[in-house]
Every structure is written in C-alpha cells, then in structure tokens.
Amino acid sequence: MERTNAYVKKGPWTAEEDEVLISHVNKCGPRDWSSIRSKGLLPRTGKSCRLRWVNKLRPNLKTGSKFSAEEERMVIQLQAQFGNKWAKIATYLPGRTDNDVKNFWSTRRKRFERILQKSTSLQFQNNKGKSPLVRHEIPEVKVPPDPCSSAVEEGTSCCNYETHNCFSNSQEFRMVPLPDLVKPNLQNVEAEQPILEATPLNMISPIDSPPHYSLSQLPQPQLDLPFLSECKELDQDPMAPDSLDMFGQEVTECESGQKFFKENAASTKLGEVKGLSIPNIVFDDFPPEMLDYLETLTSSSEL
DNA sequence: AACTTCATCAACCGCTCGCGG
DNA sequence: ACCGCGAGCGGTTGATGAAGT
Numbered sequence: 341m342e343r344t345n346a347y348v349k350k351g352p353w354t355a356e357e358d359e360v361l362i363s364h365v366n367k368c369g370p371r372d373w374s375s376i377r378s379k380g381l382l383p384r385t386g387k388s389c390r391l392r393w394v395n396k397l398r399p400n401l402k403t404g405s406k407f408s409a410e411e412e413r414m415v416i417q418l419q420a421q422f423g424n425k426w427a428k429i430a431t432y433l434p435g436r437t438d439n440d441v442k443n444f445w446s447t448r449r450k451r452f453e454r455i456l457q458k459s460t461s462l463q464f465q466n467n468k469g470k471s472p473l474v475r476h477e478i479p480e481v482k483v484p485p486d487p488c489s490s491a492v493e494e495g496t497s498c499c500n501y502e503t504h505n506c507f508s509n510s511q512e513f514r515m516v517p518l519p520d521l522v523k524p525n526l527q528n529v530e531a532e533q534p535i536l537e538a539t540p541l542n543m544i545s546p547i548d549s550p551p552h553y554s555l556s557q558l559p560q561p562q563l564d565l566p567f568l569s570e571c572k573e574l575d576q577d578p579m580a581p582d583s584l585d586m587f588g589q590e591v592t593e594c595e596s597g598q599k600f601f602k603e604n605a606a607s608t609k610l611g612e613v614k615g616l617s618i619p620n621i622v623f624d625d626f627p628p629e630m631l632d633y634l635e636t637l638t639s640s641s642e643l
Numbered sequence: 644a645a646c647t648t649c650a651t652c653a654a655c656c657g658c659t660c661g662c663g664g
Numbered sequence: 665a666c667c668g669c670g671a672g673c674g675g676t677t678g679a680t681g682a683a684g685t
Contacts, residue, residue: 350654372670374671386670387655388655390670391654394672395654396653404652424674426673439654442674443651443652446675446676447649447650447652450649451649
C-alpha cells in the first residue's frame with residue numbers, strides 16, 4: 341500500500357529514475373509497482389512507475405518512429421471494430437503502446453475537427469440569409485437490440501449514449517449523418533461558394549438496418565488486416581448505395597456494427613440558427629472511415 | 644526575426660475491475 | 665457479501681518543437 345503522506349515526485353523522469361525502475365523490473369518483474377515507493381527506491385507512485393515502464397522503458401518499443409501507413413490503416417480499422425479500446429488495439433501493433441495509439445488518434449481527430457469547423461463556419465457565412473432550408477437529414481435508422489451486447493462490452497458505452505441523450509433503453513434512435521460531410525465540397529470553401537445543397541427529405545431512401553454479427557464471427561487478431569477505403573472507392577459518389585457500403589460494410593461486419601451507428605449518431609446534431617437549420621456538427625467520435633475519407637479529400641485542398 | 648498555429652509526446656487524473664482478506 | 669487495494673485503462677492536459685505566416 342502506498343503511503344499517502346510521503347513526498348511524491350511528478351513530472352518528467354530523469355535517466356537516474358529510469359535506471360532505478362529498470363533495475364526494479366529486472367529483479368522483480370513488471371509488477372509490485374507500489375513497492376517501488378514503499379521501499380523508498382523512487383518518490384513516484386506505483387501508477388507513475390507502471391506508466392513509465394509500459395510507455396517508455398519496456399523493451400522493443402518503437403519509440404520515436406512515426407506510425408507507418410500500414411499501422412495507420414490498422415488503427416483505423418481496429419478502432420472501427422473495437423472502439424476506443426486503445427490497449428486492445430495496441431496489442432495488434434507490436435512496439436506500440438496504448439498511449440501511442442491514443443495520441444495518434446487524438447491528433448488525427450483534432451485535425452479534422454479543425455478542418456471541418458473551418459468548413460462549416462464558412463458554410464454558415466455563405467448561407468446566411470440565403471437558402472430557407474439547408475438541412476441534411478438521413479432517414480431514421482432502426483437498430484435492433486443486440487443480443488450480443490453483454491453488459492460487460494456495452495455497459496460503459498450505454499452510459500455515454502445516455503449522456504448524449506441519444507441512446508438509452510430505447511431500442512432505436514435517430515442517426516443523422518450529414519451527406520455533405522461524407523463528401524464535402526471543400527474545394528469550394530476558398531472560392532466562397534455555397535457548399536450545402538438542400539436535399540428533399542422524401543428523396544432520401546431509407547438505409548437498411550445493419551446486419552447483425554455475433555461475437556463468434558469476429559475476426560481473430562491478425563497482422564495483415566485489409567484496409568477498407570482504398571483510393572478507387574474514394575472516387576465514387578459517397579452517397580451512392582455502393583459508397584455507403586464503403587462505410588457500412590466495414591462497420592457492420594464486426595461486433596461493434598450497431599454500436600458504431602449508435603455512437604456516431606450521438607456525435608452529429610442539427611442546430612437551429614436564426615430560423616435556418618444549420619448543421620451543427622459535433623465530431624467527438626466521427627466515424628473513422630469518414631475521417632479517413634475526408635483526409636483524402638481535403639489533403640489536396642490546402643485548407 | 645517574431646509570432647502564431649499545429650503536431651507530437653509524456654505524464655497525470657479519475658474511474659473501473661479483479662482479487663484477496 | 666463487503667471492503668480495500670493494486671493494477672490497468674481511457675481521457676485529458678501541458679510542454680516542446682516544427683512549420684507556417
């Protein structure tokens with residue numbers, strides 16, 4: 341048990357501290373973290389020691405090297421499959437820690453939040469006082485209750501849904517993706533052209549409920565996962581049925597298919613501004629495939 | 644050259660889980 | 665069954681350096 345009243349050092353680790361920690365692990369193995377402090381070896385909490393070992397001192401870590409294209413693809417795919425289970429995802433990536441994966445994903449997400457915020461703020465400026473209805477709405481998607489959603493796997497997420505007022509005990513919810521975000525006309529942003537196009541709601545065909553997959557159908561861990569969004573697919577019209585499969589197929593062919601839809605429904609809202617329906621997008625957990633897709637689309641747009 | 648913005652990384656915090664008493 | 669503890673995980677923050685203006 342760690343003493344709570346003793347001095348605890350925080351902040352960056354020194355080389356000397358690292359040596360002490362490594363020495364401890366060599367003697368005792370990567371455990372008994374709290375004893376490091378209780379024995380007076382280091383003024384660090386066991387938690388801190390463990391983190392230091394796992395993220396920096398552990399052998400065979402790829403410290404300092406950027407994620408390869410293959411690693412990026414795997415993270416994208418595994419995130420779509422497992423959600424934000426960074427530790428689990430990291431087990432598929434030799435030499436990478438959960439912290440690495442988490443940081444990678446966080447950076448990636450921030451980048452697109454920024455890109456798309458720019459895009460949507462310009463959309464608002466450009467559409468101010470123009471179109472009476474600029475609304476993007478996709479028909480309701482009914483998600484059947486997932487018989488596989490054991491409390492262990494889904495419990496935490498359900499709390500999140502409730503937080504978002506999106507999914508609680510209800511067996512259905514409204515998924516409201518934004519078509520123009522699937523393939524935003526970002527090239528037009530700088531040209532100050534209106535980006536949004538009104539789509540009559542009655543012209544949007546319903547999306548079938550994602551198929552259900554049992555846990556037993558989950559792919560086993562492997563290092564050679566295919567990547568879903570190859571360039572050829574990016575040339576398609578994203579709103580064409582086939583292109584929806586580009587997201588839907590990948591996402592639903594796994595245990596988290598339904599969860600994916602649920603979670604991302606919570607991330608997208610429609611806002612009302614001055615009588616206009618303006619997309620008010622929250623990209624908290626934007627679909628990774630969509631982000632990847634947007635990345636491809638926007639990488640040449642010099643935003 | 645100075646300033647701003649962005650990306651990356653290390654580390655901390657709060658929470659949950661599992662285990663032993 | 666309950667409680668306390670250690671370990672592990674995910675979210676978040678702050679520091680730092682690179683790149684852009």
